[in-house]
Amino acid sequence: MxxxxxxxxxxxxxxxxxxxxxxxxxxxxxxxxxxxxxxxxxxxxxxxxxxxxxxxxxxxxxxxxxxxxxxxxxxxxxxxxxxxxxxxxxxxxxxxxxxxxxxxxxxxxxxxxxxxxxxxxxxxxxxxxxxxxxxxxxxxxxxxxxxxxxxxxxxxxxxxxxxxxxxDECRLAYVETLKAYLAARVDSLCAEHQKVWDTNTLRLLDCKKSECISVTDAGPQLPDHLxxxxxxxxxxxxxxxxxxxxxxxxxxxxxxxxxxxxxxxxxxxxxxxxxxxxxxxxxxxxxxxxxxxxxxxxxxxxxxxxxxxxxxxxxxEGVTKPLIDRTPSVFVVDTTEDDVATALCYELRAAGIAAVRAYDNRSMKAQMKVADKSGARFALLIGPQELAAGEITIRDLRSAEKVEQVSFPRSEVLAEVLLRLGK
RNA sequence: GUGGGCGUAGCUCAGUUGGUUAGAGCGCCAGGUUGUGGUCCUGGAGGUCGCGGGUUCGAACCCCGUCGCUCACCCCA
Incomplete structure (x- = not known):
């Protein structure tokens, strides 16, 4: 470590x-x-x-x-x-x-x-x-x-x-006036400013110590010298x-x-x-x-x-939610050996859809878990069945009790996804 | 630069007066009838207890040092 x-x-x-x-x-x-x-x-x-x-x-x-x-x-x-x-x-x-x-x-x-x-x-x-x-x-x-x-x-x-x-002119003139005023009152300043009052005089106005505040309060004011x-x-x-x-x-x-x-x-x-x-x-x-x-x-x-x-x-103030949405729109789940996901993602992304997917040939259950966690609205499923039929199953991940899931021919999926996303 | 607090699993932390193979929750991984998440159940991986030294039969725990993190002062975004 x-x-x-x-x-x-x-x-x-x-x-x-x-x-x-x-x-x-x-x-x-x-x-x-x-x-x-x-x-x-x-x-x-x-x-x-x-x-x-x-x-x-x-x-x-x-x-x-x-x-x-x-x-x-x-x-x-x-x-x-x-x-x-x-x-x-x-x-x-x-x-x-x-x-x-x-x-x-x-x-x-x-x-x-x-x-x-x-x-x-x-x-x-x-x-x-x-x-x-x-x-x-x-x-x-x-x-x-x-x-x-x-x-x-x-x-x-x-x-x-x-x-x-x-x-410059009015500020520098004011600084001189302020310095002259402070010179006679150095002992009343805070410990820190007693040492540096004449090198960075203006900053003294910003001092939060009560000693400095009361001294400068009673002295010449910047607004009056503009x-x-x-x-x-x-x-x-x-x-x-x-x-x-x-x-x-x-x-x-x-x-x-x-x-x-x-x-x-x-x-x-x-x-x-x-x-x-x-x-x-x-x-x-x-x-x-x-x-x-x-x-x-x-x-x-x-x-x-x-x-x-x-x-x-x-x-x-309690504002912790990001101002922009970075959750993906669709998650592609592919359990086949054919890796349909790669081409499908490519097509979706080219159409302006934020599409993510799982890797490493994980089980459908595992991929679905990741899909859920990604926050994607839809999961696009490709298993042996879909592969054989030349289809893709679109599953609405927002649906809870009654699962909403429909299959479409591969060629119609993009249009269907765009439609469902309201694009 | 000055002072306080804290360093135990990826994260948040527990660990009783020092006593066997160091724990929990969350997260992660794998299962829970033949492909399907969010709830639930079971199992698993993961820690040289920041590092070094000392005391002790024995140290996560006590002592010293060191590194790191954090909060505050100064000042600034």
């Missing part, structure tokens, strides 16, 4: 019933993203470490101690992606597509940290990004896409937190969401973990999950990121949403 390899710490295999749930939420997202005018983007799983250092901030928690960084044989320094946005922006800068560029993705994300419920070293995110416009309508679209998505998969108990961090433009932009976003009936909570303390955010930031939190891991999706504007990655100034906005966490939230 100890010789058997296991999935690395903080990673998971997804199989069986669980994978159908994954397929469901991914397909739902892909469909919605298409409806919103997004096309799929696939970027490398690893990038030059600079993409993330410059993007999410060298001093950020993720960049300093959570990145999987490695050197390849050529001495280049790479990092497994810790998040989805920076790679998309890097790709945008590299290829310079015509804006607005709207892309969605499904990707693994890697962070070296101690795993726990709802937090893993490799998790998966569905995300969407728009580059090339600072129109508040884009902010609204992006947030409503995520909102639609969560509703579509059956999530009910979630809230949307929204904030504006201002553009310039007129940023303020107007934010008002339009809020107004637009309100007009769509999408309720948002103003969250002045919402400061997300990556340095690239400007103006609109938002987070979707599940009330069905415990506080520490209740964020099921989050994002915001990053109007300077393209420049930071060497491109021409291009505003952008997007979000990432954790698949594992969403599935946990759904489970917590």
């Amino acid at each position: 100890s010789e058997v390899f296991q999935a690395p710490v903080g990673t998971h295999d997804v199989l069986g019933d669980e994978s159908a749930r994954w397929e469901g939420v991914i397909a739902t997202f892909a469909q919605l993203a298409y409806r919103y005018g997004f096309s799929m983007i696939v970027t490398p799983t690893f990038e030059d470490v600079g993409v993330f250092n410059r993007g999410i901030g060298e001093k950020s928690e993720v960049a300093t101690k959570e990145m999987y960084v490695f050197e390849d044989r050529g001495g280049r320094s790479y990092a497994l992606r810790p998040e989805g946005t920076a790679p998309v922006v890097r790709a945008f800068v590299q290829h310079n597509p015509t804006p607005p560029f709207k892309a969605w993705y499904f990707t693994p994300a890697f962070r070296y940290e101690r795993p726990q419920k709802g937090r893993y070293r490799e998790h998966h995110q569905l995300g969407a990004e728009v580059l090339g416009s600072e129109d508040p309508a884009i902010d609204i679209e992006v947030i409503s896409l995520l909102n639609d998505y969560f509703r579509a998969v059956g999530l009910k108990r979630f809230r949307i937190l929204i904030n504006s961090m201002g553009h 310039c007129a433009d940023c303020d107007a932009h934010f008002e339009k976003v809020k107004y637009g969401l309100d007009a769509l009936g999408i309720a948002c909570e103003r969250a002045p303390r919402l400061v997300r973990g990556f340095d690239y955010y400007t103006r609109t930031t938002f987070e979707f939190v599940s009330d069905a999950l415990d506080g520490a891991q209740n964020a099921i999706g989050g994002g915001g504007r990053y109007d300077k990121l393209a420049e930071q990655l060497g491109g021409s100034p291009t505003p952008g906005i997007g979000f990432g949403s954790g698949v594992e966490r969403l599935l946990l939230a759904l489970e917590a």
Whole structure:
């Protein structure tokens, strides 16, 4: 047993019933993203470490101690992606597509940290990004896409937190004001922030310790320091969401973990999950990121949403049924030496029918058991009798007491199955 | 990085103060009148009790170490 390899710490295999749930939420997202005018983007799983250092901030928690960084044989320094946005922006800068560029993705994300419920070293995110416009309508679209998505998969108990961090000038000015205010009150902060209050000052707003909260509550507030433009932009976003009936909570303390955010930031939190891991999706504007990655100034906005966490939230709300049906329509039982099943399955599948079968020449009873467990609506039986008569017996597996079973000539079976399946 | 809990069959677990060939349920396999599932009955396969060392006449059980899993803190999806 100890010789058997296991999935690395903080990673998971997804199989069986669980994978159908994954397929469901991914397909739902892909469909919605298409409806919103997004096309799929696939970027490398690893990038030059600079993409993330410059993007999410060298001093950020993720960049300093959570990145999987490695050197390849050529001495280049790479990092497994810790998040989805920076790679998309890097790709945008590299290829310079015509804006607005709207892309969605499904990707693994890697962070070296101690795993726990709802937090893993490799998790998966569905995300969407728009580059090339600072129109508040884009902010609204992006947030409503995520909102639609969560509703579509059956999530009910979630809230949307929204904030504006201002553009560079007003945010940096605010940070200076905040620093000056804090400098005189360092002793009143929580133990952790007494040490790091001046390196990552904004993050202090997000501290949950009562000491920090009371200090920052009494201090200068970010919303009061937005310039007129940023303020107007934010008002339009809020107004637009309100007009769509999408309720948002103003969250002045919402400061997300990556340095690239400007103006609109938002987070979707599940009330069905415990506080520490209740964020099921989050994002915001990053109007300077393209420049930071060497491109021409291009505003952008997007979000990432954790698949594992969403599935946990759904489970917590009692939604465990996969969104898509992956049960087969028919199960072919063949006990003859002629292996009619192979050709029959081929024909059924070509006609768009999900057909499965048993293997290894098992007994009829054994094959029927498997057929039952597969959830298939019909069993197609081929035994010596059918073989001799050139027929196939169609048995309705849903029938319980009175068994419903009829034989048809081999040539008529496909049409009969299609008819019975209502296709 | 810090702290708590747990490692016995594929899964969920039981195993009394250390005492013979380690159990249950589910799952799996095979049967239950001559080809037919879901209920029921019978039988069967499957475990070096995470790994290593120690104490003991004797260890799944006690001690030490080690590896793994898990939960929480920090932070995030």
